[in-house]
Amino acid sequence: MPEATPSPPDRPGSTPAPTADAVRRLVGTLLKESPGADGRPGPEVRPVAGGEGHSTWWVGSRHVLRLALDRADSARRRRELRLRDLVRPHLPVAVPTSVAHGEWAPGLAYTLDTVVPGGTAGEHDVSAVGEADLAGMLTGLRDVPARQAETLGVPRAAPRSLEALRRMAVQSAGRLAAADEFDPAALQQFPPGAAVQLAVQPGGAVLVHHGLTGDHLVVRADGRVRGVLAWTEAVLGDPAEDIAGLAAAVGSPAAVRAATLAGYGARPCLRGLWLARCDTLLRLAAALDGKDDAPLPPLRLRLARAWEAILLERVTELKDGDENHP
Numbered sequence: 001m002p003e004a005t006p007s008p009p010d011r012p013g014s015t016p017a018p019t020a021d022a023v024r025r026l027v028g029t030l031l032k033e034s035p036g037a038d039g040r041p042g043p044e045v046r047p048v049a050g051g052e053g054h055s056t057w058w059v060g061s062r063h064v065l066r067l068a069l070d071r072a073d074s075a076r077r078r079r080e081l082r083l084r085d086l087v088r089p090h091l092p093v094a095v096p097t098s099v100a101h102g103e104w105a106p107g108l109a110y111t112l113d114t115v116v117p118g119g120t121a122g123e124h125d126v127s128a129v130g131e132a133d134l135a136g137m138l139t140g141l142r143d144v145p146a147r148q149a150e151t152l153g154v155p156r157a158a159p160r161s162l163e164a165l166r167r168m169a170v171q172s173a174g175r176l177a178a179a180d181e182f183d184p185a186a187l188q189q190f191p192p193g194a195a196v197q198l199a200v201q202p203g204g205a206v207l208v209h210h211g212l213t214g215d216h217l218v219v220r221a222d223g224r225v226r227g228v229l230a231w232t233e234a235v236l237g238d239p240a241e242d243i244a245g246l247a248a249a250v251g252s253p254a255a256v257r258a259a260t261l262a263g264y265g266a267r268p269c270l271r272g273l274w275l276a277r278c279d280t281l282l283r284l285a286a287a288l289d290g291k292d293d294a295p296l297p298p299l300r301l302r303l304a305r306a307w308e309a310i311l312l313e314r315v316t317e318l319k320d321g322d323e324n325h326p
Contacts, residue, residue: 127223
């Protein structure tokens, strides 16, 4: 689709945060809709809750507008348009489709997407059939040719050190214990040697969404997963990062079952599990210390979901020869 570039809103000096009027003017040249419910010309617009700096807006009931707030974000959004086209044929779930894209201010990109209908993983539990949807998504990501993704500008990301992450998590667990938020004894099941065993082995890099939060999974009331949003942070790297994202978003049992259905063995599943558990400890501790402005209830929920017990960790004895990828 050719770019649509309406006149940007007036911005004296530096670019201000987008306002409802600026957004309405922007989309007014793109969509032909009746006046919004507020009586103003053009479609009704309202910011999406949690959209940083009012960068994400609902436009009527069928579209969502996402605005880049700096040039680095603009580059990611332009890359995302191409990446979504690349991954769409490989996935059994929907990927947003752009109906218009361009610049809302000099050097700052926007994309106007159709809404993928459904709720979020925070609103609906994922069913057994939904786990199969997630498995298909993980399989599809692995099947995307890495060379094609790299040609689009998708960066490579080195795997994180689970040993270093564990050490930080131990400190965070102590902070959370003092606040009566977590029992640090739970970390005893993850000794230093286990972190060494779960290190990534060479040759396992795949396309990783790298942002599988509950808000980015479109889940229907019946538990089916119908779409995956927000592809700007995608990398070529460790598939356990997406397993970790799912563990915090839908719970560790569902995440590991989905990864197993996708053909991943014990090592990447357990690595993803412990990435999620350590990450959720760090995030909640940072929020309690005022270093993370995310609201506490969602962080507590993510921690609880990541720390749900799974059978795999009770019955698996990892050995050096275990495969890191299917």
